[in-house]
Amino acid sequence: MRIGQGRSRLTEIHAVPAHQFDDLDQQREASSLGMWVFLVTEIMFFGGMFTGYTVYRHAYPEVFADASRRLSVVLGALNTSILICSSLTMALAVRSAQAGKRRALIGFLVLTMLLGSAFLGIKSVEYAHKFHEHLVPGATFTFPGPRAQHAELFFSFYFAMTGLHALHMVIGIAILGALVALSWRGRFCPEDYAAVENTGLYWHFVDIVWIFLFPLLYLISRT
Amino acid sequence: MSQRVLPQKTYYLVFAALLLLTLVTVEVAFFDMGILNFSIALAISTCKSLIVILYFMHLRYSSRLTWVVAGAGFFWLFILMALTMSDYLTRAWLSVPGW
Numbered sequence: 105m106r107i108g109q110g111r112s113r114l115t116e117i118h119a120v121p122a123h124q125f126d127d128l129d130q131q132r133e134a135s136s137l138g139m140w141v142f143l144v145t146e147i148m149f150f151g152g153m154f155t156g157y158t159v160y161r162h163a164y165p166e167v168f169a170d171a172s173r174r175l176s177v178v179l180g181a182l183n184t185s186i187l188i189c190s191s192l193t194m195a196l197a198v199r200s201a202q203a204g205k206r207r208a209l210i211g212f213l214v215l216t217m218l219l220g221s222a223f224l225g226i227k228s229v230e231y232a233h234k235f236h237e238h239l240v241p242g243a244t245f246t247f248p249g250p251r252a253q254h255a256e257l258f259f260s261f262y263f264a265m266t267g268l269h270a271l272h273m274v275i276g277i278a279i280l281g282a283l284v285a286l287s288w289r290g291r292f293c294p295e296d297y298a299a300v301e302n303t304g305l306y307w308h309f310v311d312i313v314w315i316f317l318f319p320l321l322y323l324i325s326r327t
Numbered sequence: 328m329s330q331r332v333l334p335q336k337t338y339y340l341v342f343a344a345l346l347l348l349t350l351v352t353v354e355v356a357f358f359d360m361g362i363l364n365f366s367i368a369l370a371i372s373t374c375k376s377l378i379v380i381l382y383f384m385h386l387r388y389s390s391r392l393t394w395v396v397a398g399a400g401f402f403w404l405f406i407l408m409a410l411t412m413s414d415y416l417t418r419a420w421l422s423v424p425g426w
Binding site for chain 2: 133136137140141143144147148151152154155158159162163177181184185188189191192194195196199202203301304305308309311312315316318319320323325326327
């Protein structure tokens with residue numbers, strides 16, 4: 105490639121594609137496609153749990169509705185809004201990377217991390233409430249009515265699904281932290297920001313999982 | 328991935344739409360509409376996901392190959408759900424001893 109022809113050597117090196125690619129567009133395309141393939145495996149991963157949830161909700165609709173009323177709509181809705189805000193800041197971070205605005209990129213990445221942490225903070229408050237109310241599946245689980253074991257199933261799904269979702273958030277925040285460090289060193293430029301774009305795809309995917317979890321777990325029946 | 332930089336306005340509009348739909352989905356849950364509650368909640372979630380995918384995830388401006396991969400993921404999810412539920416939803420139709 106045209107290294108050192110007039111322009112500064114550093115920018116030129118930045119703009120060179122890896123040797124297996126014809127040009128930067130092809131490299132960009134491949135990187136985003138690879139991320140989408142990973143996200144498809146994630147769809148199937150969460151899909152199995154969503155299917156299991158559907159089967160048991162269909163089998164025990166009333167108990168699932170009763171159990172769902174024990175979750176806090178306010179905290180759930182608040183967390184949904186926080187996650188949507190974090191998706192906006194993530195999208196703006198990717199946009200800043202595209203435009204080569206380093207300071208804005210770092211700012212939006214940090215903001216996304218903070219919002220993600222706020223989500224996890226509220227989630228931990230909710231989990232603590234469930235422990236106090238003996239709604240955690242196990243030996244101490246108590247639920248009024250004759251079909252407590254079906255309510256226990258609901259809470260098993262609740263903890264498995266929100267727990268794995270939260271784990272994805274923790275991983276996402278760690279990756280964002282790495283991106284902040286890399287952006288600090290000026291690793292990204294408008295020609296090469298694949299890591300930021302792909303982290304954005306991952307973050308939005310985790311947001312989408314929550315978009316389905318919120319109504320399915322918190323809003324079964326509130327009448 | 329597209330090089331195209333979307334105007335900031337697009338992101339803010341998507342953000343506003345997502346918040347609005349969240350509000351609607353919460354409000355709707357407080358009205359008893361029978362089976363419709365589930366359908367509406369699912370329809371709203373699907374709308375929200377779609378605009379996240381199309382704009383935040385830039386799928387609208389991605390290559391057709393990316394469309395196929397993303398579509399395949401949701402199609403396989405549909406197969407998983409449809410085949411599983413075609414079993415569970417129809418079990419009660421015939422009274423087979425032992426079920």
